[in-house]
Amino acid sequence: MEKNAKIYVAGHRGMVGSAILRRLEKEGYNNFVTRVSSELDLRNQAAVADFFAAEKPDYVVLAAAKVGGINANNIYRAEFLYDNLMIQNNVIHNSYLNGVKKLLFLGSSCIYPKMAPQPLQENALLTGELESTNEPYAIAKIAGIKMCDAYRSQYGCNYISAMPTNLYGPHDNYDLKNSHVLPALIRKFHEAKLQGAPEVEVWGTGTPRREFLHVDDLAEACYWLLENYNEPGLVNVGTGTDLSIRELAELVQRTVGYEGTIRFNTDYPDGTPRKLMDVSKLAEKGWKATIGLEEGVAAVYAGAFEAVRPA
Ligand SMILES: NC(=O)C1=CN([C@@H]2O[C@H](COP(=O)(O)OP(=O)(O)OC[C@H]3O[C@@H](n4cnc5c(N)ncnc54)[C@H](OP(=O)(O)O)[C@@H]3O)[C@@H](O)[C@H]2O)C=CC1
Numbered sequence: 001m002e003k004n005a006k007i008y009v010a011g012h013r014g015m016v017g018s019a020i021l022r023r024l025e026k027e028g029y030n031n032f033v034t035r036v037s038s039e040l041d042l043r044n045q046a047a048v049a050d051f052f053a054a055e056k057p058d059y060v061v062l063a064a065a066k067v068g069g070i071n072a073n074n075i076y077r078a079e080f081l082y083d084n085l086m087i088q089n090n091v092i093h094n095s096y097l098n099g100v101k102k103l104l105f106l107g108s109s110c111i112y113p114k115m116a117p118q119p120l121q122e123n124a125l126l127t128g129e130l131e132s133t134n135e136p137y138a139i140a141k142i143a144g145i146k147m148c149d150a151y152r153s154q155y156g157c158n159y160i161s162a163m164p165t166n167l168y169g170p171h172d173n174y175d176l177k178n179s180h181v182l183p184a185l186i187r188k189f190h191e192a193k194l195q196g197a198p199e200v201e202v203w204g205t206g207t208p209r210r211e212f213l214h215v216d217d218l219a220e221a222c223y224w225l226l227e228n229y230n231e232p233g234l235v236n237v238g239t240g241t242d243l244s245i246r247e248l249a250e251l252v253q254r255t256v257g258y259e260g261t262i263r264f265n266t267d268y269p270d271g272t273p274r275k276l277m278d279v280s281k282l283a284e285k286g287w288k289a290t291i292g293l294e295e296g297v298a299a300v301y302a303g304a305f306e307a308v309r310p311a
């Protein structure tokens with residue numbers, strides 16, 4: 001990308017968008033276009049069309065989405081499907097209409113079938129049934145991947161799709177009901193320590209396995225992809241290692257220094273039993289994650305409660 005290129009980072013206030021913006025700024029890019037959702041609701045077709053026609057960005061990073069953990073995905077099923085389809089349809093189609101040179105679409109590891117062989121290879125897409133708790137979100141994200149590919153094949157658009165594993169980092173969402181597991185556990189253990197509570201509730205059985213990538217590593221990968229990657233289909237972004245939710249809870253407990261016990265509440269769903277990314281496609285091209293989980297969680301915990309956002 002040219003250093004003076006005009007780059008629209010959609011969702012620049014979110015965890016991922018803000019990390020990508022920081023990474024691009026570090027590289028010397030300074031011609032950004034941004035809008036918060038109250039200024040530009042990306043579900044609004046006419047407003048998005050006007051915005052693209054007026055701003056004419058050269059590059060687009062699509063990090064705006066309706067995002068949440070297992071509980072939010074399961075409850076707000078209509079919003080996860082409608083909002084995400086509308087946002088990505090409007091942004092991708094208007095990028096095409098306005099000659100955007102390259103667009104990066106962010107999906108998620110939940111696009112893969114619930115029982116796909118592990119580690120999850122890119123070619124597992126659409127080979128089996130999805131996990132029910134996040135099916136609406138996954139269907140929207142799969143549509144986004146296919147839309148990028150269709151616009152590439154019919155119109156020659158250079159639109160690429162990256163599938164990050166579960167993420168954490170600065171500007172995460174710490175809402176106890178709607179967030180992902182890692183910020184939720186950091187907050188729960190932190191508050192239990194402050195209050196001297198005897199136990200912390202962790203959802204599900206503790207046996208599901210997840211992989212966690214620091215968002216600064218994701219931003220590094222996205223920068224690399226924007227500079228170097230121009231292929232159809234999807235590319236996984238992760239660390240290639242996972243741990244059980246029980247092990248994760250124990251890691252957070254150690255980090256926080258909480259001395260009570262952990263209680264698993266099986267009224268909450270486990271979701272997908274395992275989601276470990278096969279990251280060999282990116283590794284073969286020379287990219288790999290650098291921030292270890294213990295180190296990343298410690299750094300996030302140190303800064304977390306400055307970054308808590310309202311529910
Ligand atoms: N967090 C994770 O663990 C993972 C995230 N991803 C993907 O990464 C991307 C970013 O996620 P993340 O940063 O975590 O999410 P956040 O919730 O932190 O940020 C999402 C951003 O999207 C914007 N947004 C939401 N709805 C609208 C709308 N209707 N109009 C305009 N903007 C909107 C918000 O803007 P505003 O702040 O202005 O309201 C917000 O800044 C998503 O595509 C997500 O699917 C993929 C895998 C894992």
Ligand SMILES: C[C@H]1O[C@H](OP(=O)(O)OP(=O)(O)OC[C@H]2O[C@@H](n3cnc4c(=O)[nH]c(N)nc43)[C@H](O)[C@@H]2O)[C@@H](O)[C@@H](O)C1=O
Nearest residue numbers: 069070073108110134179180181184202203204269270271
């Ligand atoms: C990134 C990915 O995130 C979502 O999928 P998920 O990985 O299942 O999400 P999660 O982080 O919320 O949970 C991971 C595991 O952890 C357990 N768990 C324990 N205790 C808490 C807890 O307190 N909060 C939460 N949220 N989970 C907990 C929880 O029961 C589950 O077994 C997708 O919907 C989709 O949005 C997506 O793309």
